[in-house]
């Protein structure tokens with residue numbers, strides 16, 4: 042959380058950050074105040090393209106078991122796949138796939154079947170699979186719950202995006218921009234046209250729930266459950282669960298080893314709820 046300059050050895054050398062991407066040669070930028078330097082190549086950078094493909098098929102995303110990283114990269118290098126949408130066109134290239142070394146007819150069949158099986162997914166997984174920067178699994182789930190369907194999310198304005206639990210300005214902006222880029226919309230349309238689908242999300246109405254209108258933050262370790270579980274329970278009671286304490290926070294659920302969030306809550310006079318009290322509250326409701 043901070044740099045200990047005092048601990049820095051005298052012979053330390055300044056790190057020379059590459060000014061261009063080692064893969065695509067596009068300029069590298071390190072935005073002011075951020076920790077990560079990034080290649081600006083976007084869709085033209087092969088390294089970014091392959092990482093996007095690997096993320097898309099991963100277990101927590103589209104879960105295309107059988108289409109491993111190795112084949113994915115081979116198919117990419119041979120031009121069979123350019124974007125994630127092409128994964129659903131692989132069945133048209135079976136003759137070509139069989140010519141790959143160590144990829145027999147049976148393996149090709151398995152890949153085609155795995156790709157086919159992944160067409161039935163959930164909206165949350167699909168959103169996560171798109172690889173929007175800042176949108177992890179939790180945020181993808183919140184978006185699915187908040188908007189209920191993809192079209193509403195794609196057309197959502199900044200205010201609507203920020204109203205999603207745990208979504209801050211930066212993630213909202215990145216999401217907004219992602220859905221305004223024509224190439225992203227095109228890939229999404231191709232995926233849908235290929236038959237990628239999900240069941241309608243059942244949105245939970247928070248009206249009348251005990252914690253409706255309240256904003257909670259969780260910090261520290263809870264003895265009785267994981268934080269994700271506590272978060273889900275609070276959301277089920279109608280609360281919005283966000284990542285940082287502010288004057289708008291209704292309550293802070295503080296477990297063991299609560300740190301800076303607890304200090305901030307105390308400073309702002311935000312109600313602090315311990316685990317025992319939280320469990321009692323769950324019991325009651």
Ligand SMILES: [Zn+2]
Pocket residue numbers: 062063064065066067080081082083086087088089
């Ligand atoms: Zn690059």
